[in-house]
Amino acid sequence: MSLMRNxxxxxxxxxxxxxxxxxxxxxxxxxGGITAWLVEEPSIPFVAFDIRxxxxxxxxxxxxxxxTNLMMGLLEEGAADRDARAFAEATEDLAARFGFDTYNDSxxxxxxxxxxNRDEALRLLRDxxxxxxxxxxxxxxxxxxxxxxxxxxxxxxxxxxxxxxSALAFPDHPYxxxxxxxxxxxxxxxxxxxxxxxxxxxxxxxxxxxVTGDISAADLGPLLDTLLGDxxxxxxxxxxxxTYALDGGVTVTDFPSPQxxxxxxxxxxxxxxxxxxxxxxxxxxxxxxxxxxxxxSEVREDRGLTYGIGSYLVPREYGAQYxxxxxxxxDKTAEAVQIVRDIWADVATNGVDSEKLDDAKTYxxxxxxxxxxxxxxxxxxxxxxxxxxxxxxxIATRNDKVMAVTAEDxxxxxARVLQPENLHFVVVGQPEGxxxxxx
Amino acid sequence: xRLAPLAAVLSLLTAPVLAQTGDDTVTTFTLPNGMDAxxxxxxxxxxxxxxVWYNVGSADEPAGKSGIAHFLEHLMFKGTDELEPGExxxxxxxxxxxxxxxxxxxxxxxxxxxxxxxxxxMMKLEADRMRDLVLDSEDMLTERDVxxxxxxxxxxxxxxxxxxxxxxxxxYLNHPYGVPIIGWKHEVEKLTLQDALDFYGRFYAPNNAxxxxxxxxxxxxxxxxxxxxxxxxxxxxxLEARERPSEPPQVVPRRATYTDxxxxxxxxxxxxxxxxRDAGDQETAAALTMLAQLLGGSSQTSLMGRTLEQExxxxxxxxxxxxxxxxxxxxxxxIVMPTPDRTLEQAEADMxxxxxxxxxxxxxxxxxxxxxxxxxxxxxYGRDSLQGRARTYGVAVTSGLTVExxxxxxxxxxxxxxxxxxxxxxxxxxxNRSVTGYLARPAASEEVTQ
Numbered sequence: 025m026s027l028m029r030n031x032x033x034x035x036x037x038x039x040x041x042x043x044x045x046x047x048x049x050x051x052x053x054x055x056g057g058i059t060a061w062l063v064e065e066p067s068i069p070f071v072a073f074d075i076r077x078x079x080x081x082x083x084x085x086x087x088x089x090x091x092t093n094l095m096m097g098l099l100e101e102g103a104a105d106r107d108a109r110a111f112a113e114a115t116e117d118l119a120a121r122f123g124f125d126t127y128n129d130s131x132x133x134x135x136x137x138x139x140x141n142r143d144e145a146l147r148l149l150r151d152x153x154x155x156x157x158x159x160x161x162x163x164x165x166x167x168x169x170x171x172x173x174x175x176x177x178x179x180x181x182x183x184x185x186x187x188x189x190s191a192l193a194f195p196d197h198p199y200x201x202x203x204x205x206x207x208x209x210x211x212x213x214x215x216x217x218x219x220x221x222x223x224x225x226x227x228x229x230x231x232x233x234x235v236t237g238d239i240s241a242a243d244l245g246p247l248l249d250t251l252l253g254d255x256x257x258x259x260x261x262x263x264x265x266x267t268y269a270l271d272g273g274v275t276v277t278d279f280p281s282p283q284x285x286x287x288x289x290x291x292x293x294x295x296x297x298x299x300x301x302x303x304x305x306x307x308x309x310x311x312x313x314x315x316x317x318x319x320x321s322e323v324r325e326d327r328g329l330t331y332g333i334g335s336y337l338v339p340r341e342y343g344a345q346y347x348x349x350x351x352x353x354x355d356k357t358a359e360a361v362q363i364v365r366d367i368w369a370d371v372a373t374n375g376v377d378s379e380k381l382d383d384a385k386t387y388x389x390x391x392x393x394x395x396x397x398x399x400x401x402x403x404x405x406x407x408x409x410x411x412x413x414x415x416x417x418x419i420a421t422r423n424d425k426v427m428a429v430t431a432e433d434x435x436x437x438x439a440r441v442l443q444p445e446n447l448h449f450v451v452v453g454q455p456e457g458x459x460x461x462x463x
Numbered sequence: 464x465r466l467a468p469l470a471a472v473l474s475l476l477t478a479p480v481l482a483q484t485g486d487d488t489v490t491t492f493t494l495p496n497g498m499d500a501x502x503x504x505x506x507x508x509x510x511x512x513x514x515v516w517y518n519v520g521s522a523d524e525p526a527g528k529s530g531i532a533h534f535l536e537h538l539m540f541k542g543t544d545e546l547e548p549g550e551x552x553x554x555x556x557x558x559x560x561x562x563x564x565x566x567x568x569x570x571x572x573x574x575x576x577x578x579x580x581x582x583x584x585m586m587k588l589e590a591d592r593m594r595d596l597v598l599d600s601e602d603m604l605t606e607r608d609v610x611x612x613x614x615x616x617x618x619x620x621x622x623x624x625x626x627x628x629x630x631x632x633x634x635y636l637n638h639p640y641g642v643p644i645i646g647w648k649h650e651v652e653k654l655t656l657q658d659a660l661d662f663y664g665r666f667y668a669p670n671n672a673x674x675x676x677x678x679x680x681x682x683x684x685x686x687x688x689x690x691x692x693x694x695x696x697x698x699x700x701x702l703e704a705r706e707r708p709s710e711p712p713q714v715v716p717r718r719a720t721y722t723d724x725x726x727x728x729x730x731x732x733x734x735x736x737x738x739x740r741d742a743g744d745q746e747t748a749a750a751l752t753m754l755a756q757l758l759g760g761s762s763q764t765s766l767m768g769r770t771l772e773q774e775x776x777x778x779x780x781x782x783x784x785x786x787x788x789x790x791x792x793x794x795x796x797x798i799v800m801p802t803p804d805r806t807l808e809q810a811e812a813d814m815x816x817x818x819x820x821x822x823x824x825x826x827x828x829x830x831x832x833x834x835x836x837x838x839x840x841x842x843x844y845g846r847d848s849l850q851g852r853a854r855t856y857g858v859a860v861t862s863g864l865t866v867e868x869x870x871x872x873x874x875x876x877x878x879x880x881x882x883x884x885x886x887x888x889x890x891x892x893x894x895n896r897s898v899t900g901y902l903a904r905p906a907a908s909e910e911v912t913q
Contacts, residue, residue: 113763116836117836283615328605328608390557390559391560392559
């Protein structure tokens with residue numbers, strides 16, 4: 025034991041937990057009745073918006089898979105009296121930044137606009153959201169880009185693994201197919217399909233808004249009405265619950281590569297489950313970010329079998345997965361798979377030692393305030409909290425929920441959530457000594 | 464703030480070297496042992512980013528030891544005379560912080576992101592491993608396997624990356640920029656503990672490092688803390704300016720075609736050897752930066768995007784790219800990914816036609832103004848990212864630029880004229896400085912088997 029290490033230990037025990045960032049959230053309701061959460065941050069002259077609409081690509085009709093994704097890709101390709109080029113020139117002239125994203129459970133719009141031309145930039149965005157043109161020339165061009173992406177995914181081992189896992193896990197739900205659609209479905213989409221997808225996806229009753237930056241609550245209210253007031257109120261019907269259909273085993277997909285991509289998992293736990301926090305903390309210890317997790321330390325640090333390995337809870341609106349992944353040389357993949365199975369079984373039976381639990385709590389509570397360090401970042405957190413149905417005081421109480429997790433909680437959720445016998449490994453590559461079949 | 468009283472005393476004992484810069488949130492100082500520092504103030508959140516940048520990268524490796532700079536970066540987490548392997552990251556994590564490192568051609572950097580009142584501890588840790596790394600040969604062998612897996616994942620599994628490595632080697636016949644940062648596989652497999660220690664002992668020293676601290680800090684306190692933690696470290700004597708082997712005159716255009724069944728969307732890519740930003744001399748680089756934006760920045764409004772993607776519908780994707788921040792000559796690149804009904808030869812002809820159009824028809828004035836507006840806006844948006852600002856300074860100073868060069872850069876971009884851009888374009892678009900590559904799919908594709 026060296027002097028310096030003792031000093032480090034002393035430092036650790038003396039320093040208190042970092043203060044939670046003073047994030048003051050205001051709930052703003054516009055004259056027209058649109059609600060947004062706002063954090064005012066006037067020090068840099070721009071404002072970030074994060075607008076999300078629940079529904080997303082889950083709303084695609086099976087024969088028109090990819091409609092929502094293509095529709096979102098077309099919003100900035102011409103709107104109101106501007107064609108694609110005029111719209112792009114106007115956006116660039118204002119140096120506004122618009123991003124349009126499609127997920128299975130939602131679609132999202134991320135925006136950064138300068139204070140100096142804020143109202144003008146948001147009027148432009150309003151046109152994109154409410155009056156997109158869907159010109160045939162733009163449809164054809166963006167469709168070709170989507171098809172090229174589908175082509176690329178078909179040759180990307182990561183994407184093949186992900187698509188394979190989803191199809192096996194949720195054969196009867198939109199989660200089971202890629203939200204980009206297939207060559208056939210995307211090729212068949214018409215302008216009417218895109219208009220229908222637009223009417224279904226962007227509706228006021230499923231909308232959640234986070235705003236952060238150089239804007240006051242008084243200024244934001246009327247702007248919300250200008251930006252979003254003309255959207256329709258009622259959207260497409262609800263989506264059915266996704267039934268998880270995969271048992272333990274191995275599925276190998278041949279792919280010419282020196283490494284195999286391995287995606288593994290089983291059914292997970294929903295975000296509103298009372299055990300979610302203990303499960304979240306347990307996963308951090310098992311396979312969370314950084315170098316300290318059990319998977320990282322045993323598979324990478326001790327054995328050099330991979331460059332990186334991690335696991336994550338994937339709670340979605342209609343079903344949950346518990347997933348993990350790594351890549352490993354073909355001659356090492358079988359060994360790495362075995363180690364993951366052993367770790368899974370070990371934690372399910374024995375839980376984790378209490379020192380690891382304390383370390384995880386310190387990290388998770390200390391890292392949380394560090395997330396709030398940028399306008400776009402904070403706007404995203406605000407929107408995400410609303411989508412998840414969390415209270416406006418959640419930020420102040422979140423670390424208490426982490427600290428409240430006990431060793432008994434971990435033991436209990438490990439036994440409940442980890443299902444070693446149901447762990448399924450999707451392997452894309454040419455792994456030695458691994459073949460499709462049971463565990 | 465346990466350290467503050469001691470820090471205050473120390474700063475009284477040294478000459479005040481804190482220097483204001485052109486940006487009132489940025490100050491600099493230099494420690495007596497030669498370690499430079501840049502402090503960026505941002506008091507919006509109680510967060511700090513602490514970085515140490517070494518003036519050494521893959522282009523400084525001894526011949527035959529490719530990958531040693533990056534391998535050493537991995538080994539820096541393997542313990543010191545004071546810390547067990549992995550303990551560095553454990554301590555950072557126990558503070559709620561995150562840490563990592565990166566290696567490039569011209570620099571190697573280490574960083575932590577933590578609550579602002581943890582800065583002193585981060586400095587203590589980083590100073591400890593600057594001079595006192597202790598390596599064990601078994602850890603070294605395991606970590607070498609990790610690096611080989613990293614190479615397999617990033618390069619060998621990716622046809623675009625394999626091809627990029629080959630094209631780069633063609634571009635630089637003699638200069639070490641032709642060697643991949645992660646190293647050639649056959650050389651990485653043979654790297655030894657001694658190779659790492661030799662490289663470490665020479666290059667990891669305060670007089671070869673720059674400290675960058677960004678966040679909720681007071682510059683005078685940062686200086687005092689830096690003096691306490693880094694001030695006692697011994698410099699490496701006799702470290703000269705970096706002199707790498709230079710390129711011989713290129714007298715023929717170079718070409719390569721790489722065919723791989725994993726290629727989904729073939730493309731043609733051409734790079735031209737191009738000057739980089741030099742201290743006090745950034746005008747040509749600024750003109751090339753604007754040229755890249757005009758030719759292939761926005762997919763809607765740039766010359767290639769507007770013509771090939773929008774009007775003619777012959778390309779799925781086009782781009783022109785140039786990054787002037789490098790120690791030695793860099794490249795200007797152009798890429799055209801044609802629609803599936805077009806050949807790579809046609810795509811190359813389109814590329815040539817676009818370059819010719821720009822040279823003969825001149826600059827679109829409205830587009831240049833649009834780009835300049837976006838440059839101004841990028842300065843505002845960029846202030847939102849602590850890590851981004853810290854990185855900008857770190858990359859610049861390890862690429863031979865000064866803090867003043869970084870701060871003058873936006874004004875230099877703003878001052879670029881149409882004539883400057885055309886002059887730079889005529890100079891850079893010289894086939895005798897070029898490498899043209901086709902990334903292709905095997906002729907018999909799966910359509911045949913259906």
